Amino acid sequence: MKKTLLIALSLGVSVGATSAMANTVDPETDRQQLVDFFKAKSPKIDIADYKNGAYIYSADKLAQWEAAEEFPPYLDAIDAGEAAWNKDKAVFEKCFGSDVSKIRVKYPYFDEGTQQVVTLEGAINKCRTDNGLEAYKWKKGTLAQVSAYLAYNARGQKIDVKIDSEGAKKAFNAGRELYLMPRGQLNLSCAKCHTYNAGRLARSNILSPNVGHTTHFPVFRAKWQALGTLHRRYDGCHKNMRATPFKAQSEEYRNLEFYEAYISNGLEINGPGYRE
Amino acid sequence: MFNSNMKKLLTALAISSAVIAAPVTSMAAEKGASTVEEGKKLAFSRSKGNCLACHMTGDGAMPGNIGPALIAMKLRYPDKQKLYDKVWGKPETQTVPNSMMPPFGQHGILTDEEISKIVDYIYTL
Numbered sequence: 288m289k290k291t292l293l294i295a296l297s298l299g300v301s302v303g304a305t306s307a308m309a310n311t312v313d314p315e316t317d318r319q320q321l322v323d324f325f326k327a328k329s330p331k332i333d334i335a336d337y338k339n340g341a342y343i344y345s346a347d348k349l350a351q352w353e354a355a356e357e358f359p360p361y362l363d364a365i366d367a368g369e370a371a372w373n374k375d376k377a378v379f380e381k382c383f384g385s386d387v388s389k390i391r392v393k394y395p396y397f398d399e400g401t402q403q404v405v406t407l408e409g410a411i412n413k414c415r416t417d418n419g420l421e422a423y424k425w426k427k428g429t430l431a432q433v434s435a436y437l438a439y440n441a442r443g444q445k446i447d448v449k450i451d452s453e454g455a456k457k458a459f460n461a462g463r464e465l466y467l468m469p470r471g472q473l474n475l476s477c478a479k480c481h482t483y484n485a486g487r488l489a490r491s492n493i494l495s496p497n498v499g500h501t502t503h504f505p506v507f508r509a510k511w512q513a514l515g516t517l518h519r520r521y522d523g524c525h526k527n528m529r530a531t532p533f534k535a536q537s538e539e540y541r542n543l544e545f546y547e548a549y550i551s552n553g554l555e556i557n558g559p560g561y562r563e
Numbered sequence: 564m565f566n567s568n569m570k571k572l573l574t575a576l577a578i579s580s581a582v583i584a585a586p587v588t589s590m591a592a593e594k595g596a597s598t599v600e601e602g603k604k605l606a607f608s609r610s611k612g613n614c615l616a617c618h619m620t621g622d623g624a625m626p627g628n629i630g631p632a633l634i635a636m637k638l639r640y641p642d643k644q645k646l647y648d649k650v651w652g653k654p655e656t657q658t659v660p661n662s663m664m665p666p667f668g669q670h671g672i673l674t675d676e677e678i679s680k681i682v683d684y685i686y687t688l
Contacts, residue, residue: 483661489616
C-alpha cells in the first residue's frame with residue numbers, strides 16, 4: 288500500500304514538473320516509473336501481457352477476444368496489404384529492403400537529419416511519393432493494410448525504440464506533454480483515462496493502459512468494420528474529449544506515437560489486433 | 564492570466580444567479596417534478612451530462628465506475644449549493660488531483676439552467 292502510494296506520488300511529481308513546462312524528463316526513468324506504477328496498480332498482471340490492451344483487466348473479455356483472434360476478421364486485410372506490397376514491390380524493396388519481417392520493428396524512429404519522428408505509415412507514403420507513386424490515404428484503407436501486412440510479418444519481435452540524442456529526447460517530451468495535458472471542453476487528458484483510470488469502466492468500455500498502446504496497431508475495430516491506424520484512434524479519442532484533433536501524421540501525433548512506443552519498449556509486436 | 568480572472572468572474576456570476584434561481588424552482592411543486600424529469604434526461608444524455616459514463620446514477624443502464632456512485636446526495640450535500648458548485652466545477656471544488664470530473668459550467672459544457680436541473684435530479688438519489 289505504502290509502495291503504491293509512493294509510486295503514485297513520484298508519477299505525480301514528474302507530471303507536475305511537465306505541467307510547469309520547467310524541465311524535461313529522462314525517457315528511461317519515466318518509462319520505468321510508469322511500468323512501476325502499473326505494476327503497483329495491478330500486481331498480478333505481467334507487464335508482458337500489456338500488449339493485449341484493455342483485455343488484461345477482464346478474464347471474460349480476454350476469453351472472448353482470444354476466441355475472436357482465432358479466426359480474426361483482419362485476415363483479408365493482411366492479404367490485401369500483401370497484394371498492394373507486391374504490386375509496387377520494386378519501389379518498396381528499394382526503400383525498405385526485401386525482408387518484410389525486418390521492417391515494422393524499426394519504427395517509429397527519430398531522424399537526426401530532419402529532427403523529426405518517422406513513423407512506419409509516414410515512411411510508406413514518403414517512399415511512394417519519392418518514387419513517383421501516389422500516396423495512399425491516411426488513417427485507413429490500403430495504407431493500413433500494408434502496415435498490417437508488415438506488422439503481421441514482425442509478430443513476436445519486441446518494440447525497441449531508441450532515444451540517444453537531445454532531439455529524440457525533445458520529441459519524447461513533446462509527445463509526453465500532449466499525453467498529460469488536459470485538452471478540450473471536457474478538461475480531459477489521455478493520462479486521465481489511460482494511466483490514472485486504466486482498468487476502470489467508462490460506461491461499458493474498459494480503459495486500456497498506455498503501456499502497450501502501440502504493439503497491435505493497425506487495429507481492426509468491430510465498430511469500424513475495417514482497419515484503422517494508430518493516428519485514426521488518436522483522432523477518435525481527441526474527438527471524444529471534445530478537443531480539436533491533429534492531422535494524421537502531424538508532428539504532434541508522430542511525437543505522441545514516439546512517446547507511446549518508447550514506453551512500450553520490450554513488449555511484443557502483435558499487430559494487427561482485433562478490438563471492439 | 565486574464566483568462567483565469569475572466570473565469571473567476573464568470574464563476575461568481577453563475578453562482579449568484581443560481582442562488583437566485585434556486586428558490587423559484589423549489590416553490591412550485593409541479594414544476595419541481597418536471598425539472599427532476601428533465602434533469603434526469605440531461606444527466607443520462609450522452610451529448611449533455613453523460614454522467615453514466617463515469618457514475619452509477621439511479622436506474623441508468625451500464626454505468627462506468629470512474630467516479631463514485633451518485634447516491635445519498637442529500638445526506639452528503641446538506642447544502643445543495645455545494646453540490647451545484649461541484650458539478651459546475653467551481654475551482655475550489657476541484658480538489659482531487661487529475662480528476663476526470665468535467666467542470667460542466669466552467670467549460671461551458673452545460674448551461675447553468677441545465678446544471679440546476681441535473682442537480683435537482685441527483686438530489687433525489
